[in-house]
Amino acid sequence: MDFISRDQTIDALDGQIAQLWEEAGVTTTPDAESELRIQKVMQQIKPQRSWGRYVLPYAAAACLTMAIGFIYFFSGLHLSHKKDPSSRSYTLSTPYGQRKTISLSDGTVVTLSAGSRITYNAGYNLTNRTVSFQGEGFFEVAKNPAKPFIVQYAGLYTKVLGTSFNIRAFDKEEKIDVTVASGRVEVGEIKNISNEKKALAALQPGQQLVYTKTQGLVKVNTLSNLEQVIAWKKDILIFKGARFEEVAAQLERWYNVKISFEQENLKNCRFKGTFKSLSVTALLDLLKKSAGFTYSIQDNYITIKGRGCL
Incomplete structure (x- = not known):
């Protein structure tokens, strides 16, 4: 009750x-x-x-x-x-073009970016506080020293007692980012066969762990501007020299569109900039000024055209 x-x-x-x-x-x-x-x-x-x-x-x-x-x-x-009723699992997801904030039964608040999902079982907060995750989300974890909060994603885990952090772990992206806003966070690997956990790093506020999937490389950075990492919560897109192919994947999730390229070399165009609360057409109009491409739209399908980057 x-x-x-x-x-x-x-x-x-x-x-x-x-x-x-x-x-x-x-x-x-x-x-x-x-x-x-x-x-x-x-x-x-x-x-x-x-x-x-x-x-x-x-x-x-x-x-x-x-x-x-x-x-x-x-x-x-x-x-x-x-x-066993406690083994039933529940999945909350955010479709493309939307964001969602959810509250778990222990008071933990999770903000899901577009194209993200979180899964937990009926025993959450009763026997454990373990969830599975895919996509990008900001976690504000309610403190409970007796039951650590554990997020499992893409062969990694993040373990905390009570803190706030951002995870970016999309299936189609090569890198995984874990960024700490407050408290202390442990990030490690999960061995698929034995399910054993191996700690990779302990992160403090302002630190970010970057994990490369194919090579298993780990790098810890200290950020000067944490707000850039969680800018997506405020409807802000930030590109730091990202390839057009990566930008397109993010725009597909952000605006619920499908983007294709007429020429393969267009995928290698790179973009820098900060964009807030723009429609997809307004954003593409700004990007094309620096890259020289054109585009056409039919329903939710966008075709990028042109010979290549300027």
Whole structure:
């Protein structure tokens, strides 16, 4: 009851209830797949003008759905199979073109960048505080010395007791960045076969670990401007000599578009600059002035054209 009384549990409960609502017309027995879904939020319910005719049936249906949802969510009763309820996993993700801030049951707050996801099991904050992560996110971890907070991603882990830090770990990017804003953070490798953990570095505020996936190289830098790392939270894009191919991948996530190149050599153009709250066309118009390319747009598909960089 303490858990469901918190505002941050609304997303979790709504996800369960929404899924049950969709499946109610098909079967009355929850299946295994429904247990793993928690991402869809009930967004289609709209107020009706005629209260006497429309509201009562919707209210009754909503009450029934909530009753089923609460019973199913907390009882752990599975008619189709026997399974430890604490082993159920939940994934919260952010689609391209969006950002999301979520609160976990221990008070930890995670801001997810576009194209990112976090996964945790039902035993989170009961037996452990371990989550899996992919993408870019800023973590503000609630302090609990008895239960370290552990993020696992791309063969690495970050372990903290209570601190704030940024992780950038996209599947298609060669490098992984871990940047500490406050507190102390341990970063290490996870051995896939034995699941053993090997510490690589202990980071202090203002330090950043850069890990190269293919070579396993580790470099620790001290940053002069931490705000540049988390500028994405304020809708700011910063390029520091990035190749056009890398820029395009970031723009695809940021604006929910698909970018292709007519000429391969265009991918090697490099860009520097800081851009705040711009549309994708306004941003491309600025970039093309320094690189000499042109582009065309059809729906969400953008084609970069030109012979090469200036």
